[in-house]
Amino acid sequence: MKETLKELLKNSYAPLSRYEVAAIVKCSDGATFEGVNVETSSPASGICAERNALYSAIAAGYKKEDIESIYIMNKRSNPCFPCFICRQALNDLCNPDTYIISLSYNGTKSVSVQVKDLCPFSFGEKDLDNVL
Ligand SMILES: [Zn+2]
Numbered sequence: 001m002k003e004t005l006k007e008l009l010k011n012s013y014a015p016l017s018r019y020e021v022a023a024i025v026k027c028s029d030g031a032t033f034e035g036v037n038v039e040t041s042s043p044a045s046g047i048c049a050e051r052n053a054l055y056s057a058i059a060a061g062y063k064k065e066d067i068e069s070i071y072i073m074n075k076r077s078n079p080c081f082p083c084f085i086c087r088q089a090l091n092d093l094c095n096p097d098t099y100i101i102s103l104s105y106n107g108t109k110s111v112s113v114q115v116k117d118l119c120p121f122s123f124g125e126k127d128l129d130n131v132l
Pocket residue numbers: 048049050051082083084085086087
Protein backbone atom coordinates (compact mmCIF):
# COMPACT_ATOMS: atom_id res chain seq x y z
CA MET A 1 0.00 0.00 0.00
CA LYS A 2 2.88 2.35 0.85
CA GLU A 3 4.44 2.21 -2.62
CA THR A 4 1.06 2.57 -4.34
CA LEU A 5 0.30 5.67 -2.29
CA LYS A 6 3.72 7.11 -3.06
CA GLU A 7 3.14 6.57 -6.78
CA LEU A 8 -0.39 7.99 -6.54
CA LEU A 9 0.95 11.14 -4.89
CA LYS A 10 2.50 12.06 -8.24
CA ASN A 11 -1.05 12.66 -9.54
CA SER A 12 -1.98 15.14 -6.80
CA TYR A 13 -2.74 18.56 -8.21
CA ALA A 14 -2.05 21.11 -5.50
CA PRO A 15 -0.55 24.22 -7.12
CA LEU A 16 -2.00 26.53 -4.45
CA SER A 17 -1.23 24.79 -1.17
CA ARG A 18 1.64 22.56 -2.33
CA TYR A 19 0.17 20.06 0.13
CA GLU A 20 -0.07 16.84 -1.88
CA VAL A 21 -2.20 14.02 -0.52
CA ALA A 22 -3.14 10.58 -1.82
CA ALA A 23 -5.75 8.20 -0.41
CA ILE A 24 -6.85 4.64 -1.06
CA VAL A 25 -10.16 3.20 0.13
CA LYS A 26 -9.97 -0.54 0.75
CA CYS A 27 -13.23 -2.47 0.69
CA SER A 28 -13.95 -5.76 2.42
CA ASP A 29 -13.99 -7.67 -0.90
CA GLY A 30 -10.48 -6.42 -1.69
CA ALA A 31 -11.51 -3.68 -4.12
CA THR A 32 -9.58 -0.44 -3.82
CA PHE A 33 -10.37 3.10 -4.91
CA GLU A 34 -7.74 5.76 -5.32
CA GLY A 35 -7.96 9.51 -4.89
CA VAL A 36 -5.69 12.54 -4.79
CA ASN A 37 -6.40 16.09 -3.81
CA VAL A 38 -7.25 18.37 -6.71
CA GLU A 39 -7.16 22.14 -6.32
CA THR A 40 -8.55 24.82 -8.61
CA SER A 41 -8.25 28.59 -8.63
CA SER A 42 -11.65 28.64 -6.90
CA PRO A 43 -10.77 26.64 -3.76
CA ALA A 44 -14.30 25.50 -2.93
CA SER A 45 -14.46 23.56 -6.18
CA GLY A 46 -11.45 21.42 -5.32
CA ILE A 47 -11.55 18.12 -3.47
CA CYS A 48 -9.42 16.33 -0.92
CA ALA A 49 -7.86 12.95 -1.63
CA GLU A 50 -9.93 11.19 1.03
CA ARG A 51 -13.28 12.30 -0.38
CA ASN A 52 -12.11 11.74 -3.94
CA ALA A 53 -11.36 8.08 -3.14
CA LEU A 54 -14.41 7.60 -0.92
CA TYR A 55 -16.85 9.04 -3.46
CA SER A 56 -15.36 6.77 -6.14
CA ALA A 57 -16.16 3.76 -3.95
CA ILE A 58 -19.70 5.03 -3.43
CA ALA A 59 -20.08 5.68 -7.17
CA ALA A 60 -19.04 2.07 -7.82
CA GLY A 61 -21.90 0.89 -5.58
CA TYR A 62 -20.07 0.22 -2.33
CA LYS A 63 -21.88 0.98 0.94
CA LYS A 64 -20.56 2.03 4.34
CA GLU A 65 -20.50 -1.57 5.57
CA ASP A 66 -18.18 -2.47 2.65
CA ILE A 67 -15.53 0.11 3.46
CA GLU A 68 -12.86 -1.52 5.56
CA SER A 69 -10.13 1.08 5.79
CA ILE A 70 -8.75 4.22 4.21
CA TYR A 71 -5.02 4.78 3.72
CA ILE A 72 -3.66 8.30 3.45
CA MET A 73 -0.21 9.63 2.58
CA ASN A 74 1.07 13.16 2.25
CA LYS A 75 4.41 14.40 1.00
CA ARG A 76 5.61 15.44 4.43
CA SER A 77 7.60 13.83 7.19
CA ASN A 78 4.58 13.38 9.47
CA PRO A 79 1.26 11.64 8.79
CA CYS A 80 -1.72 13.92 8.15
CA PHE A 81 -5.34 13.64 9.21
CA PRO A 82 -8.54 14.31 7.25
CA CYS A 83 -9.86 17.87 7.28
CA PHE A 84 -13.23 18.51 8.89
CA ILE A 85 -15.14 18.48 5.60
CA CYS A 86 -13.72 15.01 4.96
CA ARG A 87 -14.53 13.98 8.53
CA GLN A 88 -18.19 14.74 7.87
CA ALA A 89 -18.08 12.56 4.73
CA LEU A 90 -16.29 9.80 6.64
CA ASN A 91 -18.82 10.04 9.44
CA ASP A 92 -21.73 9.75 7.01
CA LEU A 93 -20.32 7.21 4.54
CA CYS A 94 -18.23 4.86 6.71
CA ASN A 95 -18.89 2.78 9.78
CA PRO A 96 -17.66 4.23 13.08
CA ASP A 97 -15.15 1.36 13.31
CA THR A 98 -13.59 2.01 9.90
CA TYR A 99 -9.86 2.57 10.24
CA ILE A 100 -8.04 5.56 8.81
CA ILE A 101 -4.35 4.74 8.42
CA SER A 102 -2.16 7.74 7.73
CA LEU A 103 1.44 7.32 6.58
CA SER A 104 4.31 9.77 6.32
CA TYR A 105 5.90 10.08 2.88
CA ASN A 106 8.82 7.78 3.60
CA GLY A 107 6.48 5.38 5.37
CA THR A 108 8.45 5.37 8.61
CA LYS A 109 5.61 6.93 10.60
CA SER A 110 2.00 5.84 10.64
CA VAL A 111 -1.08 6.55 12.72
CA SER A 112 -4.23 4.42 12.77
CA VAL A 113 -7.44 5.89 14.06
CA GLN A 114 -11.08 4.90 13.77
CA VAL A 115 -13.74 7.18 12.30
CA LYS A 116 -15.53 7.32 15.66
CA ASP A 117 -12.38 8.76 17.23
CA LEU A 118 -11.92 11.33 14.46
CA CYS A 119 -15.53 12.48 14.80
CA PRO A 120 -16.59 12.77 18.44
CA PHE A 121 -19.92 14.54 19.01
CA SER A 122 -20.59 14.28 15.28
CA PHE A 123 -23.54 15.55 13.29
CA GLY A 124 -25.16 12.99 11.03
CA GLU A 125 -28.19 10.99 9.97
CA LYS A 126 -29.28 10.52 13.57
CA ASP A 127 -29.66 14.28 13.92
CA LEU A 128 -31.68 14.65 10.72
CA ASP A 129 -34.24 12.19 12.08
CA ASN A 130 -34.57 14.05 15.39
CA VAL A 131 -37.53 16.25 14.45
CA LEU A 132 -39.50 17.96 17.23
ZN1 LIG B 1 -10.46 16.95 3.38
